[in-house]
Amino acid sequence: MKNTFKLLLATVLFSGLWSCEDEQDLMILTPPASFQILTPQAGSAPIELTPGLQNNPALTVTWAAADYDNPTAITYDVEIAKTGTEFETFILAGSTSNTNITWSVLELNAAAGAAGLTPFEEEGLDIRIKATTGTLDAQPVYSNVVTVLLKTYSTDLPKIAVPGNHQGWNPPTAPRLASSGFGETDYEGFVWLDGGYKFVGPDGSGNFNWGNTDWGDDGSFSGVLVETGETDCTATAGYYRVQANTTTLLYSTTPTVWGIVGAATPGGWDNSTALTYNATSKKWEGVVTMTAGEFKFRANNAWTINLGGDPAEMTYDGSNLSVDAAGDYLVELDLSNPREYTYTLTAQ
Template sequence: MKKLNKISAGFLAVVAFVGFNACSDDDNLIIATPEGGPQLVTPASGTAIVLSAANEQNVATTLVWNDADYDAQTAINYSVEIALSGTDFAAPIAGGSTNERFISWTNQQLNDVSIAAGLNPFVAGDLDVRVISSIGTQDAQQQISDVITLNITPYTTSLPTIAVPGDHQGWDPATAPRLASSEFGASDYEGYVWLNNEYKFVAPDDAGNFAWGNTDWGDDGSFSGVLVEDGESNVPATPGYYYLQVDTENLTYSANQYTNWGLIGSGTPTGWDSDSDMTYDSTTQTFSITIDLTADEIKFRANDGWDWNYGDTGADGRLNNGGDNIVVPVAGNYTVVLDLSNPREYTYTLTLN
């Protein structure tokens, strides 16, 4: 940064007079001329960075630059912009701001801006990075640095989903219930949906949007659990609550109706002999019951049988098919809620009234 070493006392007096009389309500009057923008130092353009959910809070990289030149000693503001490579920063993503000459990104921070800029999870892509300098509270006298390109491989912790539009919700893929796969890149999907008559399955587009015109699947006409993309039929269903499983690679599906859910166990009034039926709320998409429980054990089961039941292995509030019995902490009157609406993230709550 250059500094003005020789300034006459008369010039300073004039500046002070003008600043006092013309800008008495502005404490940020700066006499400076932009003479050179910031210069990026590290990382080198072309650097490849693979981000990881396991290292979310660890630093992924640190962007360092040389100071911009304003031909005056003044505080300089720096803001970082990131954009999909080749877009000429038409839709830049804010990468942070500072008064220092560097900024560090954790894996999570860099991942967030990478996804926002348009990169796809687990696919390497190029992002352009630049720094803009300015002075004063109004970010005046902006100067733009050179541009470097980073090759970023982002990640996602969200499971891929497909939509289930149909008569149950007006055949609108954008608002339809979702099924989730077991992991990114897997073709197996599952989830619970209240169905009414006919339905289909719809994949998202590259941007993650669900709409007609995307890949969609229906029954091959045999109604034996086989899916096809072309010449398909809508899948029929009698009204009820279903557990759906779909494999979009093997083109198969199954629909098991589990409309009746109940609470059973040594902590319930009828013990392990019979269920206490829960009530479905279509607005919250949950089952619930208010019931007196003792400080014993409970589970959730479907259709008054043991073929399909949930417990909580690990006591983490997440349900596991056939999992451990759930411990009731103290005796009392409880509101128990079973939430199967979030695919592969099935949960419950026990609220003491």
């Protein structure tokens, strides 16, 4: 009888301990907010981030100190998530022992982009603070959640890939075309083509693979695209300016041979000095004897397609470029990065 009573008592005690542990686990999973975010406040004015002000402060978050029973060093992690995701996935946007943090325009834009906000659209960003101490058995506590409205930006131009016979039909390594701006679909770039090719868009993570949206010729070979078309576009071997609009579903290929022209070049402004395409470097190259003066780059010994302006990012019909001293120069024209066309002159 005594043994039975002891067994019953042990069972009750064990069940009680198990129940207490269950309650503690529930508290750990959903710890109550024990401190508050002070600023920004809910309903604050939307924030529009601007690329030209990247180093300016964009947002300061302040909060009351977390309430622990004993004085202790506290680490605060600032977590952000796209509104509506309930922090199922979140971005750690800062860690500090202070009770405030300030993000620059560049920092906040990058963090919000990583959290999934769409550039140039006003969307909500949820902010919460997690407080922890160095004690092994201490559990984190969380602040309340505050939502701010943000309009982020992107300086990356949208791109599509051009896989084809010229590179083994492999979208991840295919040359790219770029549009003129975010939300635009007027893609262009310079590509060495040799036979069949298609256009492939990125997936949601920006990767280019078969299975993504792709475009081919409509079968008429008159510059009309069709989505998921079975017919490949085609071109004879050569270096082309390729343009494709995935909204109007039109495309074109213009063969180009590049040279340098101007008062600083042997042919003056009337005749281009030819450059040679290097398939390894993907640059147009040549050693040219030049005098001090102005010059530009143009295709096909004509002015229909010409580049000038900013040496770090030339534009069509841009202003004249210049060289200060006479001499022999290795001229390298790089058109491999769509809409970011550059050149270098290296004295020989």
